[in-house]
Amino acid sequence: MTSPILTKQRASMRTRVRPHLRLWVRVACLIAAILCLWPVHARLLPLVGAISPFVAVASLIAVRAFHAVLVLGLIVTLVVLFRHRFFCRWMCPTGLCMDGASNLGRRLKRKPWQGVSTGRWLLALTLGGALIGCPLFLWLDPLALFSGLFTAAAFPHDLAAWFSAFIFAALLIACILSPNLWCGGLCPSGALQDILAHLSRSVRSFRIKNTCHADTGHPVARRTLIGVVLGLGGATIVRGVGGARPRPLRPPGAIDEPTFTSLCTRCGNCLRACPYGIIERDTSGPWTSLLTPTLTFENDYCRQDCTRCTEVCPNGAIARMPLDAKPNAKIGLPRVDMRICLLGEDRECSACRRWCPYEAIRYIFCEENYTLVPVIDPARCNGCGACQAACPTDPLKAIQVLPYD
Amino acid sequence: MNNHISRRDYLRMMGLSGLSVGAAAVFGESVPLQYVGESGFQSSVLATNKIQPDRFPAVLANGQVIQPQRPLPILTETDVLVVGGGPAGVAAAIAARRAGANVTIVERYGHFGGLWTGGLVLLILGHIAKGPKQVCQGIGEEMMRRLEKMDRAIINRKPGQNPTVDAEAVKYLMVEMIEEAGVNVFLHCWGVDAIMQGDAVRGAVFESKSGRQAILAKVVVDATGDGDIFAAAGAAFEHRSHNIGLVSRVGNLDRVDPTKAPDADKPTRMGSATPIAGVNWVNLTGPEVDGLDLATLTRMEMNHRKFIWNKMQKTRSVPGYENVYLVETAPQLGVRITRILNGLNTVTLDSITQATRFADVVGVGGASSAKHGEWQIPYGALVPQKIDNVLAAGRCISCDIRMADLVRLIPNCFVIGQAAGVAGAVAARDRCAPRNADVAEIQKILRQQEVYLG
Numbered sequence: 001m002t003s004p005i006l007t008k009q010r011a012s013m014r015t016r017v018r019p020h021l022r023l024w025v026r027v028a029c030l031i032a033a034i035l036c037l038w039p040v041h042a043r044l045l046p047l048v049g050a051i052s053p054f055v056a057v058a059s060l061i062a063v064r065a066f067h068a069v070l071v072l073g074l075i076v077t078l079v080v081l082f083r084h085r086f087f088c089r090w091m092c093p094t095g096l097c098m099d100g101a102s103n104l105g106r107r108l109k110r111k112p113w114q115g116v117s118t119g120r121w122l123l124a125l126t127l128g129g130a131l132i133g134c135p136l137f138l139w140l141d142p143l144a145l146f147s148g149l150f151t152a153a154a155f156p157h158d159l160a161a162w163f164s165a166f167i168f169a170a171l172l173i174a175c176i177l178s179p180n181l182w183c184g185g186l187c188p189s190g191a192l193q194d195i196l197a198h199l200s201r202s203v204r205s206f207r208i209k210n211t212c213h214a215d216t217g218h219p220v221a222r223r224t225l226i227g228v229v230l231g232l233g234g235a236t237i238v239r240g241v242g243g244a245r246p247r248p249l250r251p252p253g254a255i256d257e258p259t260f261t262s263l264c265t266r267c268g269n270c271l272r273a274c275p276y277g278i279i280e281r282d283t284s285g286p287w288t289s290l291l292t293p294t295l296t297f298e299n300d301y302c303r304q305d306c307t308r309c310t311e312v313c314p315n316g317a318i319a320r321m322p323l324d325a326k327p328n329a330k331i332g333l334p335r336v337d338m339r340i341c342l343l344g345e346d347r348e349c350s351a352c353r354r355w356c357p358y359e360a361i362r363y364i365f366c367e368e369n370y371t372l373v374p375v376i377d378p379a380r381c382n383g384c385g386a387c388q389a390a391c392p393t394d395p396l397k398a399i400q401v402l403p404y405d
Numbered sequence: 406m407n408n409h410i411s412r413r414d415y416l417r418m419m420g421l422s423g424l425s426v427g428a429a430a431v432f433g434e435s436v437p438l439q440y441v442g443e444s445g446f447q448s449s450v451l452a453t454n455k456i457q458p459d460r461f462p463a464v465l466a467n468g469q470v471i472q473p474q475r476p477l478p479i480l481t482e483t484d485v486l487v488v489g490g491g492p493a494g495v496a497a498a499i500a501a502r503r504a505g506a507n508v509t510i511v512e513r514y515g516h517f518g519g520l521w522t523g524g525l526v527l528l529i530l531g532h533i534a535k536g537p538k539q540v541c542q543g544i545g546e547e548m549m550r551r552l553e554k555m556d557r558a559i560i561n562r563k564p565g566q567n568p569t570v571d572a573e574a575v576k577y578l579m580v581e582m583i584e585e586a587g588v589n590v591f592l593h594c595w596g597v598d599a600i601m602q603g604d605a606v607r608g609a610v611f612e613s614k615s616g617r618q619a620i621l622a623k624v625v626v627d628a629t630g631d632g633d634i635f636a637a638a639g640a641a642f643e644h645r646s647h648n649i650g651l652v653s654r655v656g657n658l659d660r661v662d663p664t665k666a667p668d669a670d671k672p673t674r675m676g677s678a679t680p681i682a683g684v685n686w687v688n689l690t691g692p693e694v695d696g697l698d699l700a701t702l703t704r705m706e707m708n709h710r711k712f713i714w715n716k717m718q719k720t721r722s723v724p725g726y727e728n729v730y731l732v733e734t735a736p737q738l739g740v741r742i743t744r745i746l747n748g749l750n751t752v753t754l755d756s757i758t759q760a761t762r763f764a765d766v767v768g769v770g771g772a773s774s775a776k777h778g779e780w781q782i783p784y785g786a787l788v789p790q791k792i793d794n795v796l797a798a799g800r801c802i803s804c805d806i807r808m809a810d811l812v813r814l815i816p817n818c819f820v821i822g823q824a825a826g827v828a829g830a831v832a833a834r835d836r837c838a839p840r841n842a843d844v845a846e847i848q849k850i851l852r853q854q855e856v857y858l859g
Binding site: 343344345346347348349350351353354355363365370371372390392 | 528530648650673674677687688689690691692693712716754773774776777807808810811
């Protein structure tokens with residue numbers, strides 16, 4: 001048996017050591033996260049996003065299927081059940097940045113933020129939406145925002161790639177003006193940890209003291225319930241918006257359309273990982289699909305021997321896929337505009353046929369026009385875009401991969 | 406200069422010098438009248454009541470037509486024999502001669518240039534690669550440079566662009582370059598067979614107005630495009646069908662008034678500009694058929710000719726286009742791909758995608774736009790797998806089906822031809838089979854000839 005005095009001493013030492021230790025661990029996590037994201041390593045890239053408990057839980061509910069990439073996040077979720085806000089206090093790189101901004105704000109004598117947790121509403125709405133496959137605010141995950149910073153760095157000239165960076169910067173400023181706004185008030189991941197800790201405490205105290213704290217009349221539970229219902233409603237609207245148009249050109253492996261648009265955290269990993277630079281952020285679709293990855297084949301195409309984007313997605317929005325499944329992962333279908341096709345003008349060209357990796361293009365002689373017409377075999381074609389990338393017409397390509405109608 | 410000739414003088418000259426000189430005098434050309442040898446009506450009779458000597462006509466016996474065995478006259482002996490005078494053949498002949506070999510070139514038509522001139526494929530397409538970089542150097546570049554110095558011979562010769570030439574200028578230039586190099590020439594001479602000794606080719610047989618004759622050679626460069634000679638020698642090949650078209654030229658386009666024509670009726674497919682003002686060359690792709698089948702070739706000629714004529718009538722019926730006319734259809738049908746050699750090595754699409762580098766590179770090919778990278782041509786793609794002493798040059802070298810459309814382009818044929826010519830010269834000099842030729846030496850000479858090897 002140790003004496004109570006000794007225990008007290010140890011405890012006081014812990015409190016003195018821990019703030020420093022915690023800071024070092026957080027800095028180490030920040031550096032590790034940067035190292036995972038900055039020089040693009042396909043194996044490390046998804047780790048940062050995947051470690052988030054919010055992404056893991058919401059994705060698991062939304063997809064109702066287990067992706068190996070979710071393991072990390074679920075482990076962290078288990079830990080936070082027993083150690084309240086363990087993830088925030090020890091790991092989260094975004095949290096560290098926001099804390100830094102908050103400290104600056106405190107030094108500038110700004111009043112720390114105190115108010116209702118918007119994060120809990122965001123969480124409830126997201127989980128409610130996830131029930132029907134549309135986790136609404138997954139893109140507000142702190143690690144997704146953090147990953148997104150590097151997308152801006154990778155495509156500095158693309159305004160759409162700056163989305164996460166803009167939000168991140170806005171939040172930093174907000175934290176200076178109103179310290180602790182993000183971690184304490186907005187972060188849905190923090191809110192998830194609060195709820196989980198609350199649940200866990202309730203269960204444990206119920207077991208130990210045999211008294212019931214899980215009162216359904218409790219304001220937290222009631223608000224959560226309202227949020228979930230609202231999330232269901234919101235998700236229904238989102239699905240309606242997405243359902244009307246044909247599925248745009250998604251990276252192969254992307255899951256079904258309305259789920260994809262909200263499951264995608266907009267972290268931009270796929271954009272950065274694509275060796276051929278054919279993934280861009282959607283800016284032309286409906287608002288629900290805003291900034292999700294779509295493919296463009298103006299300069300290059302989706303190679304047969306590459307599944308890189310499927311390997312870096314942090315939550316399986318682009319599901320992993322074996323290489324031999326690629327010919328059947330249909331992206332879209334090419335259409336030919338004979339008004340600009342060189343063959344229609346009888347000019348010497350066989351670019352699309354030459355570069356089609358699946359031998360899906362034939363040139364048929366049309367007796368009536370006395371010209372060749374490219375004909376695409378939809379059974380062989382997977383919409384990889386090799387034909388469009390190779391097409392020499394300028395500025396508009398005569399052959400373009402378009403969504404399936 | 407006094408061009409006036411009295412009637413008596415004229416009649417005397419007619420008697421002496423024949424009609425041709427007389428005609429020159431009538432048109433008042435300032436050509437000095439010179440005595441061109443005995444060519445009067447009497448002296449032009451070379452023999453009377455003659456029976457063709459050395460006749461070995463085919464014989465119809467038992468329902469079979471039999472060609473009797475017969476010895477062939479040997480027209481000449483040479484180090485390197487180039488069969489076919491298209492872009493590849495001409496480049497091969499000049500390159501081999503410059504590499505020190507004794508060279509003979511034979512051509513089935515009356516001019517050089519093959520599909521470039523006779524086929525009216527006037528566009529130099531495929532000499533550039535990503536960069537844009539011109540990969541077709543050596544003789545091809547020399548031709549383009551010389552055409553540039555000629556009057557109305559080439560247009561659009563700018564970096565990254567595909568130039569267009571005038572066929573007559575090219576025909577003239579090729580004669581000039583072949584003569585400068587000192588190549589032995591036989592035109593109107595159709596290569597029909599290989600001369601074999603075991604698995605080695607010893608020359609080729611030709612059909613011409615002088616009858617069937619043989620030319621013996623240490624190395625034969627098969628620049629027929631169709632691979633006629635290596636096929637006759639027994640080398641394995643792939644038989645492919647491809648689109649066969651017929652190019653034409655249209656004139657008076659500078660007298661068109663497009664404002665008169667309603668937009669919907671404006672004629673399309675009017676071709677692309679040539680160095681001759683108001684004249685366009687008009688490509689025709691045509692259906693994919695077998696270019697080795699006589700009935701098919703005949704059908705293509707006739708169908709295409711009908712189409713081109715009818716299209717021209719339609720064009721002329723559009724207001725503003727009344728003055729447009731059909732200058733000519735190409736004398737030579739646009740056969741693209743027929744036989745492809747099964748070579749020791751093969752040019753594949755990977756050559757571009759993976760930028761394959763071959764130790765035995767003898768040339769670098771380009772594409773039709775500066776979009777794709779360059780691709781190396783290995784010497785092995787010119788050498789048959791079994792048969793010796795014959796090298797393929799031009800569109801019939803060993804290549805996969807996706808690359809055939811790049812290999813066959815004119816500048817790439819220059820590059821391949823030049824490589825085959827130098828390789829033939831080196832093999833002939835060293836008295837070895839081309840497959841055993843000293844590749845380092847071939848590359849050295851090609852570099853001396855300013856060929857780009859990557």
